[in-house]
Amino acid sequence: DFMNALDEVQPAFGVSEEELQQVIQNGIIHFAPHVDELLKTGQLFVEQVRVSTRTPLVSILLHGPPGSGKTALAATIASASGYPFIKLLSPDTMVGYSEPQKVAAINKVFADSYKSPLSVIVVDNLERLLDWTPIGPRFSNSVLQALLVLFGRRPPKGRRLLIIATSSSHSILTDLGFSENFDSELRVPPISNIHSFEHVLTEVELFNSAAGTRNAIAMLQEAGFGRDDGQSPVLNIGVKKLLSLIEMARQEPDAVAERLLSALLGLGM
Amino acid sequence: DFMNALDEVQPAFGVSEEELQQVIQNGIIHFAPHVDELLKTGQLFVEQVRVSTRTPLVSILLHGPPGSGKTALAATIASASGYPFIKLLSPDTMVGYSEPQKVAAINKVFADSYKSPLSVIVVDNLERLLDWTPIGPRFSNSVLQALLVLFGRRPPKGRRLLIIATSSSHSILTDLGFSENFDSELRVPPISNIHSFEHVLTEVELFNSAAGTRNAIAMLQEAGFGRDDGQSPVLNIGVKKLLSLIEMARQEPDAVAERLLSALLGLGM
Amino acid sequence: DFMNALDEVQPAFGVSEEELQQVIQNGIIHFAPHVDELLKTGQLFVEQVRVSTRTPLVSILLHGPPGSGKTALAATIASASGYPFIKLLSPDTMVGYSEPQKVAAINKVFADSYKSPLSVIVVDNLERLLDWTPIGPRFSNSVLQALLVLFGRRPPKGRRLLIIATSSSHSILTDLGFSENFDSELRVPPISNIHSFEHVLTEVELFNSAAGTRNAIAMLQEAGFGRDDGQSPVLNIGVKKLLSLIEMARQEPDAVAERLLSALLGLGM
Amino acid sequence: DFMNALDEVQPAFGVSEEELQQVIQNGIIHFAPHVDELLKTGQLFVEQVRVSTRTPLVSILLHGPPGSGKTALAATIASASGYPFIKLLSPDTMVGYSEPQKVAAINKVFADSYKSPLSVIVVDNLERLLDWTPIGPRFSNSVLQALLVLFGRRPPKGRRLLIIATSSSHSILTDLGFSENFDSELRVPPISNIHSFEHVLTEVELFNSAAGTRNAIAMLQEAGFGRDDGQSPVLNIGVKKLLSLIEMARQEPDAVAERLLSALLGLGM
Amino acid sequence: DFMNALDEVQPAFGVSEEELQQVIQNGIIHFAPHVDELLKTGQLFVEQVRVSTRTPLVSILLHGPPGSGKTALAATIASASGYPFIKLLSPDTMVGYSEPQKVAAINKVFADSYKSPLSVIVVDNLERLLDWTPIGPRFSNSVLQALLVLFGRRPPKGRRLLIIATSSSHSILTDLGFSENFDSELRVPPISNIHSFEHVLTEVELFNSAAGTRNAIAMLQEAGFGRDDGQSPVLNIGVKKLLSLIEMARQEPDAVAERLLSALLGLGM
Amino acid sequence: DFMNALDEVQPAFGVSEEELQQVIQNGIIHFAPHVDELLKTGQLFVEQVRVSTRTPLVSILLHGPPGSGKTALAATIASASGYPFIKLLSPDTMVGYSEPQKVAAINKVFADSYKSPLSVIVVDNLERLLDWTPIGPRFSNSVLQALLVLFGRRPPKGRRLLIIATSSSHSILTDLGFSENFDSELRVPPISNIHSFEHVLTEVELFNSAAGTRNAIAMLQEAGFGRDDGQSPVLNIGVKKLLSLIEMARQEPDAVAERLLSALLGLGM
Ligand SMILES: Nc1ncnc2c1ncn2[C@@H]1O[C@H](COP(=O)(O)OP(=O)(O)OP(=O)(O)O)[C@@H](O)[C@H]1O
Ligand SMILES: Nc1ncnc2c1ncn2[C@@H]1O[C@H](COP(=O)(O)OP(=O)(O)OP(=O)(O)O)[C@@H](O)[C@H]1O
């Protein structure tokens, strides 16, 4: 019966909670308006699934360049839903799986979700789930077909499901036939703005003082960042990579700002 | 003997009944003349199979863009036939099947149908049954060959069979050699007409009053929908997607019409 | 010994008889001179195999567009041979076979035939036996190689074999290397002539009176069929499809001729 | 010891004798000088293998269009060698073999031959052994690699081996890397000469009298055969196909010559 | 518990120590400034992993032409880290592994590393791990996908990991989607400078006296090396190959310098 | 211990001795200066491996057109080394091996060699080991990857290994990524010189007298061989093929020189 079903669901949920915390352990920095907008839109879909009887299945896509924060945002929305079943489906746990094993693992998560009245599944990093490589291109057609069906298959009567998928390449998905598959597609942009940049520096306390931060920003501006005149270096970096560069720079206390600048220039921006 | 055969058929029928109800639970809205014409033409083929001795096998195809209502219409025609054997063959139940398993499952449904004097099989979503992807293209040739044979194989003496297949892409089927395979091909168009649109809004009671509906329609017309002058946005949406947008819009009671409009514009029409 | 061998052959023959009747249950309508010529030529090869000692193996091909009557004609010639071993090799009985299973099944029929002094094998629908699809193209090379060898392999001493193959595409066979493989290739044309058309209508008694038939033909002629002026619709239909359209039209007793005409026009001729 | 080895060889030889007789049961007609030249050249290689100590391995290729008589000539040379080990390696006995089974069967014949001091192996119909199809092209690379090695691998000390391969396409072999592999390549031409043609007709006694044969030849000449002016039909037919046409023509005693002529014209020469 | 975990790690470390020594047994010659810079940068990343809490995973790539010293440098950095878990993942130990075996072996090393608080894994020779060949191109997609995931997968809480990968072709990695995967990419250049060259000659004592070395260098300069005028031979050789040429030259004591020069010219520089 | 290890090695060596003798049983004819140079260079590498501590692994390639004598030369060098472990790795012994079996067999020879302090492995006929065919091209990537690793993998401490590979196509190896893999690449040219030709004739005593040989050479020169004017036939033949032609010619004692000439012309030189 239903209570038993919920019991069955508990452990799965428990496991997921840990997985979710793992991917958001660096937190969300509100460095730009779109961060809040994305979280709020996610919340709206959480509500729709909770209340509408006509749409027991809603699927959305978060897409954006590598390291722009897709996984952390998807996990945050899922975690905040408060649904009894929350699951992160990630290639991290499927290294070495054969194609049928991958399909079985994916299918099982969807089947498990049907035991809960309300579920959210984060399907993270579609390219890696699909074993996608641009050479060929090659990919797992059996995983692709499974996802195409699962993203459109209505849950059984009385069950509701929200799917949040993430991907680094919108155009690959279109080529593979995922267009028209999602109820909504949301873009997660990289940091391309000197103010967002400054916001992050401040938040992670790379410098001891506000003056230190301002100095660093001034140095970047001098180097041309933020000028946007078609010739100067362009700021275009995922928050994940930026956090990594910051930690590198932190290793040389004497020349933090210089190290940061040269790393940014080294990325070929 | 025959009575035993019918007994054997019963459980299969029971299962299918549930499956069929699942795909038509939102009902059929008669938003345009073609809806009734399609249902009536379907009924004619149901009759032909019931009475003609020279054509114990008739196969038809419902094709149209994603979400235009193919599955719901096919299921409705099948359900209304009153035949003793009605079965929905859908990729939804075959996630993770290997190619031989798929072929075996498909073949079994046809073999089962031969136990009943009159049968209808809905073969839903040919592209997914075929594991079709445009990259390559890749598809399951063994499923394809099985379908090509099964769609043309006469049932044994004294048995009659109606096949209703659905597909989102007529041109793929032609490329794969399905042309000449169907006795009739029927197109299921999307909604491209402001009156059909209004009909749906009214039916699902998105607004409390007829005035609310009229207001929303006026807003769409102002935005250019329905003008058809080559520059204004074109109305072109499957009824399935429209029902989904409506439920989304319903989440913001203060700005239902605005939300609907922006969603429609967001689809790039 | 020989009598035992013949005994072994009996059951196989019995099975085939039923299969053969199945594919010719609608009979042969002598709607054009080529129908009789094809049957007579077939009979000549039947005789050659019966009497010539130098050619214990003769193979012929019936090819023509879909539904032109190839299977029915091949089965009729085989059935009329009166040989002790007659077998229909058809993809209908091999749905879901793996490639090795297909090759084994085909090879077995040839091995079985060697037990009889005189045998005829109808190898029906080469494209489906070969799992042929134009995309790629893809096909079963192991079935192809088996057929290429079997169509040229002499039966053992004292055994004689007639092979009648059918195919909807002569050019595919040439591409695959079947040219030079057959002792004779016979074309089975579609109906492209208003008199053949009338002959069929009369034979199947679509109308109660000769006047009804004449009326229908007149209606077709008015629509341009049979004019052959490069602009009018061209008559070009397999007898199988024509019989199917006729049964459809029969469902609307009030407008039989109109229904037939619109169906023909709907085929895009 | 050697006597035992010869004993072991006997059964293999016995089996092959029957196979060889099977492919030359229609005999060799000496319709042109090249027939005798080919047989004599074959005999020379038989001698070389018998006597030379420096070349214990000799391989030759007979190539020519389909039905030109390659298999019959190779079998005749082998049969006339009088060697203690004579074997026909033919695709006819390998229908349905997997690639490894084919390679094993081929390898076994070579291993068996090493038990005899003098051996000849006819490797018949390389294209079919290789599962060659021009579409792709596709072929068995493992059979190809096995043949490339076996055709160049010296037999063990004290053993000598003559290999006679046949093929319908010299250019395919070159593409596959067989060039430089054979010690000698001999072409087996089709019949392209009216005198050879007449020779065959006489030999098989298609007509009761020399006058009948002369009449037929005159009829062919009237139709343009043998004129060789770039416009008339060209005589170009394998002796195998010609023998088949002759048997067909024999079925109509009243119009033997006419039937022969129309069959030749039907081949599109 | 933790102590047990460390115990488990010990043997793995022991084995690796031997492997590491094997690849650096010829030592590091400090023939150019970049050698020290590379070692120092490596040391910085070793520190970052040791102290930063925000970046428990850092991955770097050493890339450069064949034989430029990538493996020796990576092993030297890893060996000098003093981490409790140091492992060389090399194709040398995986000859004949199937794709799943390779993935399992790779995955196991990463799983093993998670038992240690601090780990460094040298992933040597990515092209060979990936079974890369430019013809096709062909490569193991399952190994590729495993590496793409493993290079980005955060170690479990409380564990830190440094990955040092080596590759001879940066462009292949970019094509395969490895760009953005590494925190830093460092180039290991070949020897292209006559002073570096002289440094190596001196270090390995090819000549008994400094005069001998100077003579050899003079001979090279005469031959045009080091002139860099677009026409003279260009010096461009990996230190590994240079050490090999030196040993060859050493075999002819009478003409060491001549042999070295002709070998260099023979490389087509 | 070491003595046991050597014992283990003995049988392998014994077997190889026989294999080596098999491929050089026709001996080496010193028909041109390059023959001795190649043997001497080989000997130098044998010495380098014996004495240098810095280069425990040396690999060389003998490449040249089919039949130019690569295998015989490689075997001669290996045989003359006097090393305790000498092994011929040849496709001749691997007919019908699957890819994993081939890799295992190759890997085992290298593993076996590590038991001996000094080893030489002849890796004969790389194209056949790789199952190479130019159509596609197709080849065994797993054998390729194994060879790429094994040709660069240092033997364990205290062990030394010389690898002598042979190949008929240098360009294929470059395409496959073998460039930079060998310490030295030596070309084995065909016979393209009338004096080398005469040398061989004399050595094998095709004619009873020097006058007979001179006559034959004069006949060749008259036919234009050796003129090298761009129009005359060019002499270009491997010593292996030449020895084969000579044995053929020997069969006709009356016209030895004529037969030789016509065979040479028949090769299309
Ligand atoms: N506003 C933000 N949005 C998203 N992530 C943030 C934000 N602020 C800080 N972060 C941190 O940045 C990192 C984003 O990494 P995440 O793995 O989510 O990116 P991603 O786009 O999924 O990367 P990839 O393309 O590699 O999958 C996380 O560590 C997260 O805690
Ligand atoms: N006139 C109508 N025709 C079809 N479906 C309708 C109609 N009116 C309402 N509906 C509802 O619209 C939805 C149509 O979805 P359905 O799955 O049948 O579309 P589809 O064309 O099969 O989609 P897909 O291309 O994804 O397979 C169903 O929920 C159905 O109940």
Ligand SMILES: Nc1ncnc2c1ncn2[C@@H]1O[C@H](COP(=O)(O)OP(=O)(O)OP(=O)(O)O)[C@@H](O)[C@H]1O
């Ligand atoms: N003259 C005729 N020749 C052949 N078939 C005829 C003729 N007259 C009537 N028929 C009927 O027409 C039908 C022909 O169908 P058949 O399956 O033989 O065609 P086909 O060419 O083999 O089709 P396909 O291309 O689908 O294999 C049969 O039902 C047969 O009984």
Ligand SMILES: Nc1ncnc2c1ncn2[C@@H]1O[C@H](COP(=O)(O)OP(=O)(O)OP(=O)(O)O)[C@@H](O)[C@H]1O
């Ligand atoms: N001079 C001849 N040379 C060869 N065969 C001849 C000759 N005279 C008569 N024959 C007969 O002609 C037939 C030749 O057929 P055979 O199978 O040898 O041809 P093939 O070239 O091998 O054909 P395929 O290309 O189909 O393999 C045999 O029946 C043989 O007995």
Ligand SMILES: Nc1ncnc2c1ncn2[C@@H]1O[C@H](COP(=O)(O)OP(=O)(O)OP(=O)(O)O)[C@@H](O)[C@H]1O
């Ligand atoms: N400065 C140096 N840097 C690197 N290696 C050096 C240096 N000086 C001497 N060596 C020696 O040179 C050799 C470099 O070989 P190594 O295998 O590291 O090169 P590699 O670039 O990994 O080659 P490959 O491209 O074949 O993988 C080693 O034997 C090493 O001991």
Ligand SMILES: Nc1ncnc2c1ncn2[C@@H]1O[C@H](COP(=O)(O)OP(=O)(O)OP(=O)(O)O)[C@@H](O)[C@H]1O
């Ligand atoms: N100078 C020579 N060099 C090499 N082989 C010689 C020489 N003189 C005579 N021979 C003989 O010539 C033959 C050369 O054949 P071998 O198999 O070595 O050639 P190959 O180049 O390996 O041929 P393939 O390209 O077919 O592998 C052997 O029988 C060898 O005994």
Ligand SMILES: [Mg+2]
């Ligand atoms: Mg992510």
Ligand SMILES: [Mg+2]
């Ligand atoms: Mg549908």
Ligand SMILES: [Mg+2]
């Ligand atoms: Mg048919």
Ligand SMILES: [Mg+2]
């Ligand atoms: Mg033949």
Ligand SMILES: [Mg+2]
């Ligand atoms: Mg390396």
Ligand SMILES: [Mg+2]
């Ligand atoms: Mg060789």
